[in-house]
Amino acid sequence: MEKQNPKINLAILGATGNVGRKFLEVLEERDFPVNNLSLLASEKSVGKKLKFKEKEYTVELAKKDSFKDINLVLASAGAKVSKELVPYALKAHTVVVDNSSAYRMEKDVPLVVAGVNDKDLKNHKGIIANPNCTTAQLMPPLKALHSLAGLKRVIVSTYQSASGAGKTAVDELTQQTKEYLSSGKYNSKAINRKFAFNVVPHIDDFVEDGYTKEEVKVINESRKILGLPNLRITCTAVRVPVFIGHSESVNVELEKSVTREQIVRTLRGMPNLIVMDDPVESPMAIDIAGKDPVYVGRIREDKSNPNTWNMWVVADNLRIGAALNAVRIAETLLKEDLIKVPAI
């Protein structure tokens, strides 16, 4: 008799946020095998109703004893909530895939992009971290190029969408745009930056040496995911007035000389990566919003430096960068029997 697929008791921590809702959408699309579903959030969202597979669920308060009999938590409630509640999930023997930055750089926590370093899941101690969205979409092409010819140096400039800053920023972009078109002025005050028809050259707080936390995440998380602790990489992270979809201008120096054809073929060999190789049909945020793959285009030699290539990487930051990657990780955990769940 064939072993039945296990069905698991799943909790979503931060269920009502941008990514929380996207978790439900992606889980349903991919027919993830859910037995019981708990939707957990903070006080202000308790009692809200959300649908999953035709059934309505009521949001409950996320608290220390929320994890009894839960096999898996998909968490996206911010670093503070994760730091507070994840230890209680672990005590309840619950595996947590955490979308926050709380545990990403901890030694015992695998930081995983599905299809890039799934092997790291084997060593998990209960927490698996989902990287920052900006890092996540960069990893499939960099992994492919590293396998082909060795990464020597990477320079990234980003064009990040409002949705990366949460639902407030998306609403703010709409609001500011309308106000600016009608009055030529910025009246909104929810975020302290002029956002519509502008480019904001910093994301998240500043740290030492003038970098932002967002830029440091791209640098450190890339090194950890690729298993290259000394990877030479720098980043400039910039917000643009786009709703969904991060774009990245990437300059990659390789160790070895390869042809353009080899690069295209290698990228096409990566799962969930699409090369758009007609330059006029280069990937654009507006077209890829809502789609699963990472899109790479404008692959061209940087003739000013040996073995160096420019490319343009676009993905839906809410999917590859958050919900989709977490669900893919959960699928692998199930498939590889890395969640302790009974077959029912």
Add this chain to the structure above:
Amino acid sequence: MEKQNPKINLAILGATGNVGRKFLEVLEERDFPVNNLSLLASEKSVGKKLKFKEKEYTVELAKKDSFKDINLVLASAGAKVSKELVPYALKAHTVVVDNSSAYRMEKDVPLVVAGVNDKDLKNHKGIIANPNCTTAQLMPPLKALHSLAGLKRVIVSTYQSASGAGKTAVDELTQQTKEYLSSGKYNSKAINRKFAFNVVPHIDDFVEDGYTKEEVKVINESRKILGLPNLRITCTAVRVPVFIGHSESVNVELEKSVTREQIVRTLRGMPNLIVMDDPVESPMAIDIAGKDPVYVGRIREDKSNPNTWNMWVVADNLRIGAALNAVRIAETLLKEDLIKVPAI
């Protein structure tokens, strides 16, 4: 007796375009010494009225014999018109400052950014070319850094505004934005790209090797202006939904080791360049539109490579990138007695 300031007979070629109108604004602001003013344009603009210093001028047809008794032409009517008409201006002994790409890379034509390579004006043969806007704003910081420590390699990713693509693109951005906000769809057809709430990773046509003309201009024009024919430089040119103001993420490798303080001090020593050194107050397109200087911020060491620095360069592309630079060049030509005009 002191020599009086010469007043010159000035023609604007392409007077009704985005840059043509900006010429008049800048000439008036700077009280440029104009004797007679001719506004020249194509058939469809003939008869339009434009104001300069309280006086109304009527647009005339630009033709071969438009340049009699004209001392100086400021041209911004596109490469095709410049190629057709500039030779007749030269025959009439008229000096032309040309904003088009028609003559930029010709050996005998100085390509000048005011304050960067004014010395090249001395050798002009009647035509002085104004660089592409994207190149123009990059030159003051690169010139300063080259003088300080030698440029070794430059990697630029741009965030270019709609106005760089002309008045049609600006109108299209407004129109598309309104349509998208009301219907979630793109209905406009004036340009064949989705522009609002999107990032378009190519500007102008494609040339060999997958680069765009815009990117090739940045590479070739930078080399010519800086007098560094072998400068190692690459560019990815990207359009963002901003009305006015180009932003550039620039990674610069220097020959010599210098401190951050030396870099900031050197940049501050450049004319028309402002360093905004508080990272939270980094330069943004929306704030610098309508202003004259080039703004540099987010200066930070790229620790992944020796002697390498990241920075963020923003300027009003219609001013430093076009009208203002042309007028500054004209002022220098007058001051250095490089236009043959009688003092009146």
